[in-house]
Amino acid sequence: MNIIIIGCGKVGATLVEQLSAENHNIVIIDIQESKLEAISSTYDVMTLAGNGASFNVQQEAGVRNADLLIAVTGSDELNLLCCVIAKKSGHCNTIARVRNSLYSKEISFIKRQLGISMIINPELTTAMEIAKILRFPSAIKIDTFAKGRAELLKFKLKPEFGLGNMTVQDISDRLKCNILVCGVERGDDVFIPNGNFVLRDNDSVSIMASPKDTAEFFRKIGVVSHRVKTALIIGGGKVGYYLAAQLLDMGIRVRIIELDRARCEQLSELLPKANVICGDGTDQSLLMEEGLPYAQSVISLTGFDEENLLLSLFAMKHSSAKVVAKVNHIAFNDIIGGLDIGSVIYPKYLTANKIIKYVRGAQNSMGSNVETLYKILNNQAEALEFSIRQESAITQTPLMDLNLKSDLLICCINRNGNIIIPRGQDYILPGDTVMVVTTQKGLRDINDILK
Structure with a gap:
């Protein structure tokens, strides 16, 4: 995609880092040349010094051929103006960062009247993330999928849980909980585990389950799971x-x-x-x-x-x-x-992740779409939710028979609101949403999970 980013602050720099890794054509605009020099020395992107709300500056940046313009300067009003000018002159999709709490109550009106594709409030997004964690204080991090019906929850494996030196399969057999261990962090190493993977005390472990099954799992290992x-x-x-x-x-x-x-x-x-x-x-x-x-x-x-x-x-x-x-x-x-x-x-990562999910969704094929995307496992892996729209190479086939890429795990299927923690004999159908955890970066379509 051809993407213009206006604003080279924390969020803008994070977007350049992550979007350039996905081979997009990026032009970044900022009034401070020193920031642009620092970016261009690290990443293969075009830079342009100037006011991103200027029609001429946007024309020079190639707005007529742009697929997306993202405005993340420090000014809400400037971001909105940048998007309006881009819509009028280039007809591209637009994303604006808007932080004022007054505007947060008028988001739907602003989007509709100004034709902006997406508005992000980093502070509100950060607060929602923290509130989500406080509902389940035993977790280090919680990412939700399937409209809240499934969650990816990370916690520290403490010695008192009695799970150290057990395999993933042993834990499943012993506790008989409908959960799936789908990520482990150990020091600087990150693993997408199979059933024979041995857990160790003090690992950071990510599990996928419904909220009810998550609560049952923590109850069985003796952890209080009530909100504060x-x-x-x-x-x-x-x-x-x-x-x-x-x-x-x-x-x-x-x-x-x-x-x-x-x-x-x-x-x-x-x-x-x-x-x-x-x-x-x-x-x-x-x-x-x-x-x-x-x-x-x-x-x-x-x-x-x-x-x-x-x-x-x-x-x-x-x-x-x-x-x-x-x-x-x-x-x-x-x-x-x-x-x-x-x-x-990290507010900048939360904001960038939302924008990257939008970008992936805009690139989808007719067969599936990225509904949700999170950077997980210390940003070394991704958790994605795909909406399956039609028959393809991955549907109607038992998961055990799919030729999946390495370091990739299908960890949840949402079928008409029913959460399935899949085993080898399960399969994917059109109409499902499918959660995938992988260290393979840049998946845009469900068929990308195959070798």
């Missing part, structure tokens, strides 16, 4: 506001610690059911006074990654809470992963 009842949010910015609103709707008691007094007053008006404390969230004595040792969840959402990580380590030491940290800039994923601080959320 209290949340201590450190940082009252956009993510903090969106998250608090969702948690309050879920019946969870919320405390927010925010340093800026004017923002505290604003949050008190917007969230009358929340307890808003004006203070420094990095003050250890304040955290202890405000009940950190007794909190069931602690979410660090300050504007500084280092603070969020250190606050999470402090919370792990002084409480048994579910801990979540937001990280915007820091690129040392392997080091952060080794800190064992619960769940780490």
Whole structure:
């Protein structure tokens, strides 16, 4: 596809990294030449210095022949204007990043009236991701499929579970739970396991199942799977506001610690059911006074990654809470992963993944379509959901007889709302949606799973 990206910030750079790896033709526009030079020295993309809302700049970037324009500058209004100009001059599909909470209530109107294909709010997306984890605090990460009927859940395999040194097949036979182990992270290594794969204590294990079967699995290994009842949010910015609103709707008691007094007053008006404390969230004595040792969840959402990580380590030491940290800039994923601080959320990856899912879907064949896409296993693998539209080489054939690519697992079939954790004798039918986990990058069609 011919793709124009306007804005070379965190999200723009992440999009270039991931979309260039899928061999798209990319032009990136930004007013800061230094950012463009850094991108062009690393990736094989065209760069253009200028205002992306300029008709002439878009023409120079090739908007007339573009399939997609993505506007991810720091200004909502500029992003919307870029998309409107692109629609009028190039007739391409458009995606805009819009962060203002006021606009979030008017998304459907804006899309319809301005003809924008997709609008993304990174802060709202981040808050929804965190709320999803707090519903099931034993998980490090949860990705949902089949409209919530199936989920891919990652957790740390602790010694007290008694599953270490057992094979995947042994676990299935012993627990008799309808789950499928479909990914394992061990240090820097990532595995798509078969039945003979041996798990070890402290592995990060990803399982696929329905929410009901997931809860049964955790009950059998002695893990509490109930959602949290209290949340201590450190940082009252956009993510903090969106998250608090969702948690309050879920019946969870919320405390927010925010340093800026004017923002505290604003949050008190917007969230009358929340307890808003004006203070420094990095003050250890304040955290202890405000009940950190007794909190069931602690979410660090300050504007500084280092603070969020250190606050999470402090919370792990002084409480048994579910801990979540937001990280915007820091690129040392392997080091952060080794800190064992619960769940780490990267807004730029969440935003980029949504856009990449859209791009894959736009490239689909007539036979199937990418409905859902997540980067998983430390971004070294993908979990995709394909909608099967018609008969093909993969339908009506037992899975055991399909010549699948290596490091690929068909882990779930949704058939008319019934979730099937497949075995060798199961098969795929038109009308199904099929979940696949693989380290093979760039799958666009269900037939791509075959050798």
